Structure formats: structure tokens, C-alpha cells
Amino acid sequence: DTEVTQTPKHLVMGMTNKKSLKCEQHMGHRAMYWYKQKAKKPPELMFVYSYEKLSINESVPSRFSPECPNSSLLNLHLHALQPEDSALYLCASSRAGNGYTFGSGTRLTVV
């Protein structure tokens, strides 16, 4: 299995909703990442997990809450988002020092 699987593919949520994005990989990668990508912009790093521990938080607002239940799973919990948070949310994983394998992303719209 050489894929990173993200669910859901699309999500529309209200500003008072709570939702979660899910990411799964079975490549044995011990580093997992959340990126946010706005249209026609590069991916922006949000969080890095290394060996299931949060190692980087790029000053992301607390309305985004990451979780790494085990070495294969990564979640991003969303609460009280703003319309400007609408974007493509990408999960990625990697072996140390290697390129990232990205999932196909969750396209999030906040209304």
C-alpha cells in the first residue's frame, strides 16, 4: 500500500459545527503532516507529528486541533471555523529524510 487516504473528500460545514478530517497510511511512515492549501497557492504547513508526538505547530489557531491516535492515523478536529478557513486540507506522510506522500485532500467549505 503506497497511498495516503483522506476522508471525506469534500466537506461543507457551518461556523458553529464540529467536524473531523481523517488521514490513514500503511507505509510505515513515522512522520505525518497536515497542510492547508488555498487556490493557486503552495501548501502551507500546519502540524507535524513524529512518532505519534506533535513536533511542529506552525502557530495554527486553536480552532484546529490535531490528533495522532496511532502510527497509521492522523485526525484534524475542526470547531468554530471561519469562512476564510475554506481550503484544501492535505495530509502527508514520509520516512525521515524522504519525499512526502500526499493524500488527495479534503476540500473544505465553511459557510
Add this chain to the structure above:
Amino acid sequence: GQQVMQIPQYQHVQEGEDFTTYCNSSTTLSNIQWYKQRPGGHPVFLIQLVKSGEVKKQKRLTFQFGEAKKNSSLHITATQTTDVGTYFCAGRRNPYGQNFVFGPGTRLSVLP
């Protein structure tokens, strides 16, 4: 902070023409990666360069890492319509760090 720039921002070529995108960093990089993102798709890893002056080839794609490890280039020979997409470089300053900084990307369109 570390900044990675790319030029050009956009490039339109006729099928069969060559294409080059350039990546420049404000600081010396430990390594650099290149990704391709098709319209509506997600970034796909192409290659990683580590050594000063390194040159790697993948079929029609040639990647170079500058001697000072502050710049890199991707050259595509005889473009095809399947080359359409945005090409991102991503650089890392700390060899043990996990934070790759993505450049803004070069969007390539290929006219048949």
C-alpha cells in the same frame, strides 16, 4: 525566516518546446525537493536533491542543485500535454528538520 522563491510564476509553451523553472532560496539549503500538482489534484513527489552541484534525470526531466545549495532548477525537454500542472520546489535548511518550505510554484500550460 527562510524564503523560497520560484520563477516564472506562469509559463505557456507549445507542445514540443522546452520548459525550465528556477527555485531560489534566501538561505543555504540542506536539501531540496520537487513536486508536481496537476489541476484539481494533490502534490506528487518527483525528486530530492542533496549534494552541491547534483544533477538528476528522470526521462525528459532534469533537476539541478546549485553549487552553493541556494538554488535549483527543473528542466523539461520536449514538453507534452501530460506535463501540465504546477511545479513546486520545497527546501529544507536543517538536515534533521521536518519543515520543508514550499516555493510559490510555477504553473505550466502546454498548448497542443
